[in-house]
Amino acid sequence: MRLERLDLLAFGPFTDLSLPLGAPGVHIVCGPNEAGKSTALYALNQLFYGIDTRTVHDFVHDRRDMRLGAVVRGDDGTVVEFVRRKRAKNPLTAPDETPLDESVLSRLLGGVSRDTFSAMFALTLEGLHRGGDELLAGGGEVGEALLSARSDRALGALLSKLEEQRDELFRPRGQQRVINRELREYADLERTTKNAQLLARDYEQKVAVLEERQQREQELRDRLKDLRAQRSRTAALHQALPSLHARAQQLRRIAELEAEGPLAPADFADRFPRLEEQSRTARETLAESEAALAAKQEELDRVAVDRRLLDAAAAVEELSRSPGRG
Secondary structure, eight states: OOOEEEEEEEEEEEEEEEEOHHHHHHHOOOOOOTSHHHHHHHHHHHHHHHTTTOSSOOOOOOOOOOEEEEEEETTTTTTEEEEEESSSSEEEEOTEEEEEOOHHHHHHHTOHHHHHHHHHHHHOHHHHHHHHHHHHHHHHHHHHHHHHHHHHHHHHHHHHHHHHHHHHHHHHTOOOSSHHHHHHHHHHHHHHHHHOOHHHHHHHOOOOOOOOHHHHHHHHHHHHHHHHHHHHHHHHHHHHHHHHHHHHHHHHHHHHHHHHHOOTTHHHHHHHHHHHHHHHHHHHHHHHHHHHHHHHHHHHHOOOOOOHHTTTTHHHHHHHTTTOOO
């Protein structure tokens, strides 16, 4: 049997106090003097075997109102929740006050008597001293109970079974036991949680680093934008370089032509066809004139000139100029 919860509902100095004891392992109840540790321990005896008729734990609650409760789990896994009251009729009930037979607890307790239970499971320091004295004296109920704890085969078998159950749950250097595995998983989770935790100082530092890196990232983005613009300008210049080179050559040729003399007027392009036509007409006219001149020269060459007239040409010219002529 395992006690999973002890309810000190109205007993001694306690009112509606519950002690959860269902977690695995050993439970230690500690407190200062007069805190009620011994009263809580004695309440186990009263819970399982009945509240004393002449109880001394009614100094806060009236005897008729005294109550204790518990949740216990049997070896077969059966869970029983019950309440013990200080009354003659139906002192043992379920939480809804349905009466329970005392045999229910007797089966859970395995037939252990009140004295044996107190000596083995609810032993106080005073009871331990008294039992030791009784053992030395060779008797006494407590002494016999303590002695039976070492010699009783049933208790020895129970102890062996408990040890087996303990070994199944935990071993100091075990790996596969339930508690060992759970403890290892707990340690792993604790480390994971610790690693995931971030102190305020570390958080502020990381925020500062993040802001610095974001600022640096923006600076790099701006720099990249400028470099891309420069690359675009360089590519455009590289593409225009042949045209610029040709333009420079043309400008040099124009300069050379200007050095040789004035250039044609601005309307030369419009006048050039007409001038070409005039030039062609002039060439044709010149050709015609030269042909006519050649013909006349041939005629002249065929003319016979009287040499005497040529010799008298000067006298004839003079006569033609004289005033008395006519």
